[in-house]
Amino acid sequence: MQRTFVLILLVLGLFVLPAAAAEEVFDRFLAGFDYDTRADMKTDSKRLIKLLEEKKAVLVDIRFPEETRAWRMGFGLFIPLNELPKRLAELPKDKIIVTACPHKDRSSIAMAYLRTKGYNARYLTDGLIGLAENLRGDTAKDFLEDAGLAPAGKK
Numbered sequence: 203m204q205r206t207f208v209l210i211l212l213v214l215g216l217f218v219l220p221a222a223a224a225e226e227v228f229d230r231f232l233a234g235f236d237y238d239t240r241a242d243m244k245t246d247s248k249r250l251i252k253l254l255e256e257k258k259a260v261l262v263d264i265r266f267p268e269e270t271r272a273w274r275m276g277f278g279l280f281i282p283l284n285e286l287p288k289r290l291a292e293l294p295k296d297k298i299i300v301t302a303c304p305h306k307d308r309s310s311i312a313m314a315y316l317r318t319k320g321y322n323a324r325y326l327t328d329g330l331i332g333l334a335e336n337l338r339g340d341t342a343k344d345f346l347e348d349a350g351l352a353p354a355g356k357k
Contacts (some may be wrong), residue, residue: 227318243313245324247336250300255348259298263330264312269304275330275337277351283308290319302326302333 245253253259254277261278263270270280281289283303293299299321301312309325316323326333337345346352 231314231318243317243324244327245298245300246327247333250326250333251336251345253298253300255345257297257349259300260294261326262293262299262301262312263303264301264308265303265330275333277346277349278302283312286312286315293321295321297322299323300326302330304331305329 250259250261254261261275263274263278263280264283264286265280266282267280274280279292281292293316299313299316301309301316301323302325303309306325306327306329309329313323313325328335343352
């Protein structure tokens with residue numbers, strides 16, 4: 203009986219301790235939140251394009267798979283928000299991670315989560331719709347060439 207009680211306590215500890223640690227990390231994130239953090243946590247499409255051309259950032263589309271099957275950018279990573287915790291290993295630690303969705307609701311959640319995990323993350327303020335608006339015609343062609351994303355022989 204005593205052994206069962208100890209086993210139950212150990213199992214409960216496996217769930218309670220990680221939750222408490224996660225809460226502490228988020229508490230630290232919020233406690234350190236200031237005007238600089240507020241400015242640093244976001245970027246717009248024009249700045250993102252520049253960061254991608256300079257190879258300083260990675261775009262992460264965090265929409266549901268059905269959304270990305272309907273339409274998507276031809277570059278970046280596609281990691282649905284609900285898969286982000288188990289797919290962190292796909293994200294580089296040495297680049298700015300810019301999370302994006304059509305507007306900014308889910309991408310701001312993803313950005314906050316990634317920051318608590320130690321990533322330099324930002325969310326796209328004008329969303330994927332704003333990015334699409336900024337990547338039209340010659341701008342799209344030039345971006346793909348400058349970022350090294352144009353297909354071979356298509357420059």
